[in-house]
Amino acid sequence: NPASKIAALVQVSQPTVVDWLNFLREVWQEAFNDATQMGGVGKIVQIGESLFRDKRKYNRGRLLLGSLNNNNNNNVNVQNSSSSSDSEYDDYNNNAQRTNNRNYGRRVEEPWIFGIVEPTEEGQEVRFFHVARRDAATLIPII
Known part of the structure; x- marks a missing residue:
């Protein structure tokens, strides 16, 4: 927790640090909102x-959206992605459901x-x- 590290470093209470961080965040936000047009x-x-994009641990595989857990017996609904350019992943996207925590589905695009x-x-x-x-x-x- 950054606030607790700062509190220990400058020897003040954590609520004081949180209050100052919130104040600084507001100051920067106002300065940004009041900035003139470039x-x-x-x-x-x-x-x-x-x-x-996020990367998988040790840069293995691809991070895809289909690995979200569903509470109903671990089935995952995978939506068809017509924008996917990789045919090997299109096969996975066309299937209706995947089980467990497999990393199938549309690629993360943000x-x-x-x-x-x-x-x-x-x-x-x-x-x-x-x-x-x-x-x-x-x-x-x-x-």
């Missing part, structure tokens, strides 16, 4: 997106992180956003 006439702004970088005189201003989709309706309001 870019403008004659300014260069770089934008990009990245997919951060989180997508959308970033904006603007060079400034002091260095760079960088902002990152967690986005559910990468379509125009989601990204244009951010830009």
